[in-house]
Amino acid sequence: MHTVDAAGLKIGDDHPPRIMGVLNVSEESPYDPSVYDDPGEAAAYVDEDLIGEGADIVDIGLESANKRFEVLSAEEELDRLHIALETIESVSGDAVFSIETRYAEVADEALSRGFDMVNDICGFADPAMPTVCEDRDAAVAKMASPPNLERPGAVEETDWAARKSAEWAAEADYVEKVYEALKQNGLTDKTIVDPAFGGWSEAQTLEDDRETFRRLREFRALGQPMLVSINRKNFLGEIADRETEERLPVSLAATSMAVERGAHVIRTHDVAETRDAALIGDAFTERANVATEDFSLSRLDVRSTRQFRRHLAERGVDPEVVDEWPTYLLEIEGLTADRRERLTAATADAAASVHLGNSNTVLLSGDAGSISDISTRLRGDDAVMDRLATELDNVL
Numbered sequence: 001m002h003t004v005d006a007a008g009l010k011i012g013d014d015h016p017p018r019i020m021g022v023l024n025v026s027e028e029s030p031y032d033p034s035v036y037d038d039p040g041e042a043a044a045y046v047d048e049d050l051i052g053e054g055a056d057i058v059d060i061g062l063e064s065a066n067k068r069f070e071v072l073s074a075e076e077e078l079d080r081l082h083i084a085l086e087t088i089e090s091v092s093g094d095a096v097f098s099i100e101t102r103y104a105e106v107a108d109e110a111l112s113r114g115f116d117m118v119n120d121i122c123g124f125a126d127p128a129m130p131t132v133c134e135d136r137d138a139a140v141a142k143m144a145s146p147p148n149l150e151r152p153g154a155v156e157e158t159d160w161a162a163r164k165s166a167e168w169a170a171e172a173d174y175v176e177k178v179y180e181a182l183k184q185n186g187l188t189d190k191t192i193v194d195p196a197f198g199g200w201s202e203a204q205t206l207e208d209d210r211e212t213f214r215r216l217r218e219f220r221a222l223g224q225p226m227l228v229s230i231n232r233k234n235f236l237g238e239i240a241d242r243e244t245e246e247r248l249p250v251s252l253a254a255t256s257m258a259v260e261r262g263a264h265v266i267r268t269h270d271v272a273e274t275r276d277a278a279l280i281g282d283a284f285t286e287r288a289n290v291a292t293e294d295f296s297l298s299r300l301d302v303r304s305t306r307q308f309r310r311h312l313a314e315r316g317v318d319p320e321v322v323d324e325w326p327t328y329l330l331e332i333e334g335l336t337a338d339r340r341e342r343l344t345a346a347t348a349d350a351a352a353s354v355h356l357g358n359s360n361t362v363l364l365s366g367d368a369g370s371i372s373d374i375s376t377r378l379r380g381d382d383a384v385m386d387r388l389a390t391e392l393d394n395v396l
Contacts, residue, residue: 001289001298004190004225006139007116009056009096011192011225013289013298017259017278020098020227020267021046021055025083026063039083043090051093053272057265058091059119060084061100071150074103081110088114098141102149104128111136121145121152121194124185134188141227141265143194144181153200155181156208174208175215179222179310187224192265194227195219199234209235213254216261217301221310228258229267231274248273256281262301288395294384295334297391300363302329308365315357326352326365330395332388333361339385346377368396 003012011018023046024035036042050058062080063072072080088097099110102122107129111118117138123145124130133140145151146158155177160169164180172180182193195216197209213235219226230236232247240250248270255266255274259281268274288299302308308325312318315331335343340362347354350373352366364371371392378389 001220002189002223002225004139004192006057006190006192007096011139011264013264013287015264017263017282018056018265019054019271019275019278020057020059020265021050021053021095021271022059022061022267022269023050023087024061024064025080025087026061036087037083039086039090042083042087043092046087046091046095047093050271051091051095054275055095055271057096057098057117058088059098059100059267060087060115062106074105077101077103077106078109081106084110084115085113096139102126102129102152104132107138107140108132108136111138117141119143122149123147123152123181125149125152127185130186130188133190137190139190139192140188141192141194142182142187144178144196145200146181147184151201153196153198154203155196155200156203157201173211174204175212175218178212179218182219182222187222192225192227193219193222194229197228197230197233197235206235206238209233213258213261215306216258216263217303218307218310220262220301221307221314223314225264226262227265227267228263230254230258231266231268231270252277260285290391290394292384292387295332295339295388297388297395298331299395300329300331302326312355312357312363315355315361315363317355317357317363321353321355327367328365328371328395330364330371330392331361332364333359335360335362335384335388339382339388342382342385343374343378343388346374350374350377371396 001013003010046058062077096116098117098119099115100119101107104126107118118140120129121143123142125147144155145153178195195212231251232244236250236254237247252273255277259278266274266278290297300311302325305325309319344354350370352370355363357363375389375392378385
């Protein structure tokens with residue numbers, strides 16, 4: 001799992017879950033407690049209710065993303081940007097400031113004047129957005145979305161037959177389309193993926209959101225940190241039969257589950273409570289990641305054949321080489337060519353398999369007994385392989 005550095009804030013498996021608090025400077029935004037048009041009042045809200053309650057990131061929206069409202073142009077967003085800039089200049093607390101925008105022009109201006117990262121709800125529909133973020137060395141949250149600046153999150157409205165194939169479009173389910181939408185127009189090294197929870201289009205259903213949540217671990221195959229925005233969402237409220245103002249408990253329950261399933265950033269209006277729930281999810285999450293000068297070892301989060309195949313495909317391994325998922329799927333990177341050959345040889349006659357992926361990536365799959373057997377075979381007169389053998393034992 002790649003770690004993203006957002007203006008000094010590390011985001012990834014080896015770091016605590018990060019909380020993204022929300023501020024809106026858009027008069028049409030529906031959630032009143034977070035809407036301000038006065039920079040002084042907005043700054044006080046950020047200091048007291050966001051940073052003061054534990055927010056690591058403050059996400060500032062210039063317009064409502066609600067599909068009922070007309071989309072602002074880049075020029076109209078730029079006209080509102082001064083409020084956001086005056087706000088962050090007045091904030092006394094320490095946080096990473098994120099600008100929510102779909103326009104590269106707005107992102108560039110915001111990043112040049114004090115913002116640290118971008119939250120793009122249109123998923124790089126503006127083709128210049130990745131370049132702007134890379135040129136500014138800025139982290140960017142990319143929400144799954146069709147390549148359409150006016151239809152954020154409307155994954156099912158994408159012409160997938162044209163973008164992929166008619167056969168793929170006919171067979172792909174909603175989550176597969178969300179996954180593919182995240183890959184559209186690529187990912188930067190500092191991209192944080194967002195699976196797009198919420199009613200972004202008339203075609204999207206509450207069951208679509210629930211299925212995305214059930215399969216959240218699949219998005220880890222992209223190798224980038226993940227952001228989820230599930231605070232008081234309808235797909236949770238319907239389960240408990242609660243209206244928006246009564247949905248905090250279900251949101252907190254889902255937050256812990258989201259972190260355990262692989263989320264690294266939680267976007268929320270309820271900062272203090274969400275922070276606590278995220279910490280609980282993190283405390284009871286089992287993931288193994290080891291980095292040395294000679295190699296890195298990660299236990300990939302795999303709970304189904306579908307997830308297993310997803311990890312293989314993203315790492316350049318033919319998913320058809322396996323019939324079912326193993327107990328362990330380990331990703332090893334950084335080994336020299338001769339050490340990769342030695343690892344491959346150690347799997348001979350073992351109930352495990354090794355797959356050579358992109359670049360110098362090795363995927364090792366098997367059960368506890370076979371991994372332990374390989375560990376024993378690796379031990380010898382090579383200190384690096386001895387260390388790898390020890391770390392393999394530690395994973396079991």
